[in-house]
Amino acid sequence: MNTQLIADAVRNSRGLDEATVWDRLFAFWFRRLVYTQIWEDPEADLAALRLPVGSTIVTISSGGCNALSYLTARPAQVYAVDLNEAHLSLLNLKLAGLRGFSSYAEFWQFFGEAASLSNTGLYLERLRPLLDAETRAYWDKCNVLGRPRHAYFTDGFYRHGMLGRFIGLAHLLAKLARIDLAALLNGKADAPERIQAQDRLHRLFHSPLARLITATPALLFSLGIPPQQRALLGADAPLNEVLHERLLRLINGHPNATNYFAWQALHRSYPGPGDACLPPYLQRSQFERMRDGAGLIIPVHANLRQFLEGLPAREVDAVVLLDSQDWMASEEIRALWNAIDRTGSEDVRVIFRTAGKESPLENQELASLRQIWRRDEERSAAGFARDRSGIYGGFHCYERR
Template sequence: MELRKKSKPEAAAEQSPPAHSPLVRSVVRKGAGMANRLLDHTFALAFRGLVYAQIWEDPEVDMEALQIRPDSRVVAIASGGCNVLSYLVADPASITAVDLNTAHIALNKLKLAAAQTLPDHAQFHRFFAQADSPANIATYRAKLAPLLDEPTRRYWEGRDLIGRRRIGGFSRGIYKRGLLGNFIGVAHLLARLYRIDLARILAAPTLEAQRAVFEAELAPVFDKRFVRWLTDQPASLFGLGIPPAQFDALAGDQRMAQVLRRRLERLACDFPVAENYFAWQAFSRGYARDGQGPLPPYLQRANWQAVRERASRVQVIHANFTEHLATLPDASRDRYVLLDAQDWMTDAQLNALWQEITRTARPGARVLFRTAAQPSLLPGRLAPELLARWRYHARECEGFTARDRSSIYGGVHLYSLIP
């Protein structure tokens, strides 16, 4: 599997999206000022590599909202693949995972190959839950690499910008890599500088104890002058996968430090850490080492056989979501998962997306998405005649938002096609 080492110009070219790429078209705001366009291009460059080794939308909330059935045909933004594979537990007929990010495409294909090939849950768990064992590299070479297509192998066997083989992340902690992994790493560094022991949250035996730790140690950090200044810089949140346009929606008329404090408070205090794997990712940069902690559904032992047997139902496509829908027949899909991608979109892009969703939607279709701010972003932006085709489940959405353990988003939104 040994490949020649890329030169620095080659590595940089592999990471840099061309100006006409779909990723740049999706992120860079037309008509924005020069400074904002420069920020958008910088985000597009950062987003080209691995962003989420684990994604931050709660799949249990997703499955509750989507009501996936055996005849459901799901189209979802792939991201890190955690939710796509977790949806298999609900037994859909098919899932199409679509993404513009080549690293996410490679990660989804690696997870699917492992689910179909590895002989038992123990090896699957070691590879993606522990994700820091040297044995994973031998497993990759012997069992996974031969099944991967050439672009996926080239990605994992290639090197990142500092010369590390990407597959090596699974021997050193893949959840410490990528934009989000690096962002959390910087947060841990700041915590050490302020003498905060983040592990105390994970050791707290009750919700009351979790809150006591948060109020005593974490909350005061957001009043520090340096933290307030740092979080006011849009580029500082690129590690959360938040582009400049979404930064403005998330902050509103408040200081970003206070917005982030409230979101972190939800993560640290509203859910028992024994049941919230997002808290483990935030406060320990991985899952529980003893194998007894919470995990995404696709990694849980009880779901291993279902994920293994149904993995062949997932198709992974490197494409723009709207452009992919345009290739599908009318009334051919019924579950759509948009993550938070609409926060990036112009009104024209939103309308083009929903025109294709509406055209391809079967009776009873459901569309799920998240927003940085609390309200749904469709009213006032989507053409009235298009929005009128869809029912917004306002009361249910309040519950979905409250139960989303990742705690990052302001709103979880569900629309269904009106018969």
């Protein structure tokens, strides 16, 4: 079921006749755990949405970080929808942690630090009994060496997943290129060691090796970039140069003392417990709200459009599409927005990111959608500026006309 849903999504991105071998390979690849952390800033999302208390939110789940973080807005419910069972299994594990752990310290040790040998005991004694059969089977499953997936939390969870391993490869290349990642993360902007690190980073991204890696679609699958999105990301510029520009925005655009995305990119971990440099759901001050609101999170394994079509009319106040439309053909986007139109309340707002700068709704072939929806230029610009992850080309906020 999991593989079929993802295969259908890839087919909808081009049509059966246009789907390439790379598309089919990506569908197979993407059924794995790709993201151990979601790469959209939930604080930018909530600032753009400005939701009243008691709102109903529909979001693509990914790793579940943002679905949980939206509880800070005191919603009535949050539907976390995803095609990928591995990502939903991660969300379900976090929900079990909120129900089963007795303190913030335990929750932080397991999901924040995520690198303690004693987490095996916490999983077996506190989390596993609370999991449904499918989620339990996912985390209990062993690899070829006989190591269960829940052991990821004993040696650095954020080093796992397809993206975590890809970042690990990037760290190895950085080491070979003598790039001081600690200087990029902690150094002052005008410090000689940081300037030197950025110069070496520039040379690495403009090397023949970087051009080779970015020219091979399969090597970017671990970034969660399907072939269709890869074309949008590159646009008219070489992909290695685009990725270099996005990385610089990630590490230079906001103070790294409060930018946990930079920490994940350069250190594959969070700096420590507390509130200053963590996603909201992991912050100490939000722990009780997370525990109290965990029952408001509803994980759903489904195609997002089909899920929306099954909801009552005027049910939803906010829809968060992440970057999913970069996968889609125009007709699938049209069908998705028709479902949002039917399901959304009068004041519904929709936000999403794009690999490129332009919103797909601004294309001529989707002009009919602009008779119903308008892009809020001010909120879109503010969302883009506020998003600490810095890896997307565009942030878009839409509302009804």
